[in-house]
Amino acid sequence: MAEVALLTAKHAAYVKRVSEDSESYEYAVSEHLRMSGVYWGLSAMYLLGALDAMDADMIARFVVSCQHECGGFGGNVDHDPHLLYTLSAVQVMLLLGRLEQIDAQRAVAYIAALQRDDGSFAGDEWGEVDSRFSYCALNALSLLGRLDAVDVGRAANFVASCQNFDGGYGATPGGESHAGQIFCCVGALTIASAAHRIDRDLLCSWLCERQLPSGGLNGRPEKLADVCYSWWVLSSLSALDRLSWIDGSALMGFIFRCQDAEGGGIADKPEDVPDVFHTFFGVAGCSLLGYDGLKRIDPVHAMPVEVMERLPHAAPWGHAAALRPSGSA
Numbered sequence: 001m002a003e004v005a006l007l008t009a010k011h012a013a014y015v016k017r018v019s020e021d022s023e024s025y026e027y028a029v030s031e032h033l034r035m036s037g038v039y040w041g042l043s044a045m046y047l048l049g050a051l052d053a054m055d056a057d058m059i060a061r062f063v064v065s066c067q068h069e070c071g072g073f074g075g076n077v078d079h080d081p082h083l084l085y086t087l088s089a090v091q092v093m094l095l096l097g098r099l100e101q102i103d104a105q106r107a108v109a110y111i112a113a114l115q116r117d118d119g120s121f122a123g124d125e126w127g128e129v130d131s132r133f134s135y136c137a138l139n140a141l142s143l144l145g146r147l148d149a150v151d152v153g154r155a156a157n158f159v160a161s162c163q164n165f166d167g168g169y170g171a172t173p174g175g176e177s178h179a180g181q182i183f184c185c186v187g188a189l190t191i192a193s194a195a196h197r198i199d200r201d202l203l204c205s206w207l208c209e210r211q212l213p214s215g216g217l218n219g220r221p222e223k224l225a226d227v228c229y230s231w232w233v234l235s236s237l238s239a240l241d242r243l244s245w246i247d248g249s250a251l252m253g254f255i256f257r258c259q260d261a262e263g264g265g266i267a268d269k270p271e272d273v274p275d276v277f278h279t280f281f282g283v284a285g286c287s288l289l290g291y292d293g294l295k296r297i298d299p300v301h302a303m304p305v306e307v308m309e310r311l312p313h314a315a316p317w318g319h320a321a322a323l324r325p326s327g328s329a
């Protein structure tokens with residue numbers, strides 16, 4: 001029988017179980033991105049109201065042990081530092097309320113050193129550029145209250161240059177529009193106070209065309225629906241104040257059908273095996289849609305609103321002001 005509700009207790013039990021089972025297949029294949037895996041699991045638990053079930057001391061020790069001399073964080077102990085994992089590390093420590101246990105100012109220096117003359121960010125010392133890294137840099141700095149450490153105007157110019165004729169954004173200028181990159185570019189531009197540069201109606205038309213007859217969302221035309229786009233697409237629509245442009249209850253129906261009713265967890269598609277990544281993004285999508293009993297999530301920083309409210313410098317995102325050019329009423 002198709003599920004008609006989010007199985008919140010089962011998902012919390014699933015996330016706890018897989019995060020503790022170092023013998024599992026999922027644990028082995030996610031070794032290189034453990035830091036982000038910890039962020040997905042912890043965020044899911046926070047939204048589900050089950051954060052206390054996690055071992056905060058052990059997680060904090062892990063994060064601290066992944067910080068390098070240069071200030072950046074690796075995806076796991078002794079792995080090279082990268083912006084992707086530096087953002088995840090900052091997010092995890094904020095979720096745990098333990099930011100003071102890492103060297104935040106060194107992390108800021110690491111991020112700032114990765115900005116290039118055109119405003120873009122390299123992901124690490126090897127120099128790959130991608131609009132995802134612009135988002136990681138700006139989000140981490142915004143969470144740390146240190147946007148002053150980089151040239152935010154140039155950063156926005158680079159992200160704006162990744163915009164396509166269809167209103168969407170790609171990884172680099174001219175790169176194909178993809179919902180994942182759109183989330184990053186909308187988030188980066190919003191944090192940079194440059195959301196007014198987004199072609200809002202054109203982009204939101206493209207985004208709402210991502211909904212398929214199943215109710216699920218895909219990430220670009222001609223592709224299959226996948227639960228993680230309940231985050232990449234929906235967060236962008238939410239940040240642009242156009243959440244009502246898709247059918248929220250049909251999308252929730254799709255997410256519910258991707259749940260494992262026995263073991264808990266959410267899969268990418270109905271009948272597939274669940275994983276922590278899709279469990280987080282499925283739960284986060286339901287949170288954006290206002291599902292009863294879930295904590296709310298900030299669509300730009302991808303952090304619980306409650307946590308954002310505790311930060312003195314990075315007020316949770318509020319769309320009305322963000323969508324206007326700065327200085328206008």
Ligand code: GRG
Nearest residue numbers: 084132135180181184219220223224226228302
């Ligand atoms: C803090 C939430 C958060 C994110 C950090 C890493 C990052 C910033 C964002 C990633 C954005 C992105 C590119 C997401 C897409 C992930 C994905 C499902 C890729 C799959 O691409 P394809 O081509 O799949 O394999 P499709 O669905 O197009 O067939």
Ligand code: ZN
Nearest residue numbers: 226227228268
């Ligand atoms: Zn997916």
